[in-house]
Amino acid sequence: MNLVSAVRNYVGKMIDDSGVGVMKILLMDKETISVVSMVYAQSELLQREVYLFELLNNFNREPMRHLKCICFIRPTRENIENLCNELRNPNYNLYFIYFTNVIDKDSLKQLAEADEHEVVREVQEVFADFLCMARHVFSFNIIGCSKKNRWKHDVLQRCTSGLTSLLLALKRCPVIRYQASSEMADELAKCVGNLISKEAALFDFRHTDVAPLLLILDRRFDPLTPLLNQWTYQAMVHELIGIHNNRVNLSSVPNTSEELKEVVLSAEQDEFYSKCMFMNFGEIGSQIKELMENYQKTAQSHQKIESISDMKTFIENYPAFKKMSGTVAKHITLVGELSRLVQVNNLLEVSETEQELACHSNHSEALQHVKKLITNDAVTDLDATRLVMLYTLKYERHSSNDIPGLIELLNRRNVPEEFRRVAASVLTYSNASVNGVHHQSLSESPVAATRRLLKGLKGVENIYTQHQPMLKEILENLLRGRLKESAYPYNGNNPVRVDRVRDVIVFVAGGVTYEEANTVHTLNLANPDVRIILGSTNVHNTKSFFEEIAASVSDGNAYDISRFRDSEKLT
Template identity: 60%
Template sequence: MNVILAIKQYISKMIEEAGPGMKVLLMDKETTSIVSMVYAQSEILQKEVYLFERIDSSGREAMKHLKCICFLRPIRENVELLAQELRMPKYGLYYIYFSSVISKQEVKVLAEADDQEVVREVQEFYGDYVAVNPHLFTLNIIGCGPGLGWKTDLLTRTVQGLTSVLLSLKKCPMIRYQNSSEMARRLAENVRQMINKEAALFEFRKTDVAPVLLVLDRRADAVTPLLNQWTYQAMVHELLGIHNNRINLSNVPGISKDLQEVVLSAEHDEFYANNLYMNFGEIGTNIKELMDEFQKKSKGQAKVESIADMKAFVENYPQFRKMSGTVAKHVTVVGELSRLVAKLSLLEVSETEQELVCQGDHSACLQKIRSLIGNEKVQHTDVLRLVMLYALRYESHSNNDVSGLVEALRKRGVSDKHRSMVHAVLEYGGKKTRGTDLFRDGDPVAITKRFLKGLKGVENVYTQHQPLLNTVLDQLLKGKLKESAYPYLGTSQLRDRPQDIVVFMIGGTTYEESFAVHHINRSNPGVRVVLGGTTVHNFKSFLEEISQPVHGQTPSHMTTRTVHW
């Protein structure tokens, strides 16, 4: 189960079906992101795709010598634009692929527009999601619904994305959902309706143990997106922000022009792939090794004295240049992370966060938060996240002083809008809403574990926290996940330990949870878990989330469907 591979195979198949010759790839805004996440432009150029266009851009030139591969989401706007295109075709032939199921009515609209008979192929290729890591996908949606209900258009989009994941991975799953969430129940039911409606598409070879789709709600764990992160990918997203593998570094002091925006892709960057889940200390050491290796190679390149030396230099130059780019990029990124950690006192902030959620002596935590609110080095957003964590952690505590901390934020100059987030997070993921004992204060086993952990001393005080997802998946794999809390949809139930699990988080997932899934996959041979969410959060995007409610022959491994004209 590899979502990057699934999307790559679809795109390769589209290009192959168009045959030899020069080609243009015509996409919409979302499919552009879907393609760019798994393929570098240089790779697609090697497949004779020389032009990349958006269907909604005006003034495209007519180039009848090019074949056109259209990869589009089957939404009304795209169907109308494509119908206009077919009435006055700019390219010689059209091969049309929709990223999820398209209605017969919309196919009829396109067939009637194809007067000049330029269309050679119309198929559904189920790539209606953005693949981030092999086991992680997103739909890039922030703010699923007002209150505790879905916005209709976003429910439809989520159903399309999730069924597309299942079809691309060839899974017809049993469905379980978080019982405390009405949104999880509705999404689960809508996915099942789609599976029943398109039963022929979901007729995959039966496996001994049925796959499982587990639908969860972010509200059950509002703590995880509030925490600072210390593994490479998660830390970059938290401090710099990753959008479709791109990082904006234009605000970095003294940044050179060519490094103002960089791409971090594990598919095309070996150092990044090897260090995604390393903690910050290890990354520093690995960057030093990368630098040393580069310097050795560059010294070796310096001696160009003979024809043989020149030949060797020219042969190695592309590799040498690529390594030079990799070194420059990661030294810049890690250098900026280090600068921010020191400048914003993030070690102290993070230690307090972890104490709050993992050990939690109330008076000591309260004192530390007050002290950090008074520390001018700590930025507004970090004192805000501490107060939000405190509000969730001590919601029912008899000496709870949320109002005092909010007043301290006001005196410090934190805006009304940001101070309102403390109340918003309680509305979003407080005890009344989440339906789980997130801190497991009444669980004697959890208290004993916490006590023993405190006695032994924690290996890394900045990464003690385990997301709720970890516990849920552990129980699911052991067959101990309570049916009352996570019921099955329908009558059939799983009697064996599941092997293939797709987890979907309404309201967004995080890189900390992605790391937890990576660890579960590595620690449990034969178990394959894929994690998805409406988005992948950092603290900034999570504030947005919670402010919304308060305010040829197809290979056997690929699911497609030909649409008849």
């Protein structure tokens, strides 16, 4: 159940099948180029004789008839049309065509008719219709999957085909469970189940003692987690700077050198990042110090070149030394910028209040802290808005809540209108009633709240990491066989039921967070006999979650928060 290995194997096989000892070009679409780049470094592909990378919809490519072309694309109507045009006027010698998912017979017929020059040598289906964010995390990079809390039709189709592709890549034919309170989860479960039945021959895998499980959830089951500041390395980088397809744009960071304007954060290619990505920020300092000390020792040893033997050793080790140098520079820049943002934006105090809202129930104290921070100029508009949203979610039913007063404070500090509208919409988003079942509110009964608080405080290391995502509780109940069937029923009229689980794929419609990815990583370590994979329409930070809420509650009027992604230049 290693997603990165699954996709790497597909890409490696495509390259090998096109022949050894010949120059190749990799022709992709705008999605598959991300699929490949997230599991393979460009240098690795160059070593495998792939020398050029092009987009299928680039119609100004120079003909290079001496090259073999590996075409790796999604089987969309647009891609089929573009590929047919390519084959009618081929730019390359031979074509090896690979689709990321099942392709229909009509499309195959179109391609056959377009291959007038008989340049196609291979047409295959490989199942890599998803993005590997990590070995246990995948995404479709879709923000705004619903409207009025109903699936957008094209997104539902994308998630259905993407999930079946993932299952085929892992060679799993699962039992499906879904969140009963969500019509979206119900509909996706049915679509995936129907497609598995339709393509039964593809899913005819060897039966295992314990059937794999696909659990489909709706982001609205826990709107709290995406609104909290994070304190693990990977999650902090995504929250404060942003990670897109394993790349981080540092062009706005003061005094950044040209080579560090954009950096790659990949656990497969960066040993330090793989080691530290789930560590709390307080631990990263000592790791950075150790990394720097090792680099200095290596640099000093390279300075002692006194003989031909020393020169030879230096040349042999230079690539590794240069890579180490880049790793040191990258992480020192990242950690330095995170530290700066934590200080100038008063994030320690902001995060302490967020955790207080998430884990405690002292209304008057919480209200005063939120008001104080909203009126603090050091606090960003984004943080001020999410504090109001957290307060709203927690105290919507409190008899003396002051939600209107907090919204007015946002108005007074001239928070962008899109932020204010999202703050006012968070209850509509989180409390949507579907099929007569109301989503779990954050305003629990006193007994339930006390039980959750005591459970949450066990082993707490500091006040900034008290909160635990609700996904953890759901998965722990699943692993113990205690996940209620009334709340998470099986799909189908006569479904197969499982008493225990081993391979679990969790898919969250509406987005997940890196905090939840960390939760799954921790559960996998604690339960070596269980393998859990987490996927979603998107991996959120607060800004992208704002967009998700905006799209979900939109009534068709202009509601574009995306233009505010870069509106706050954090200084």
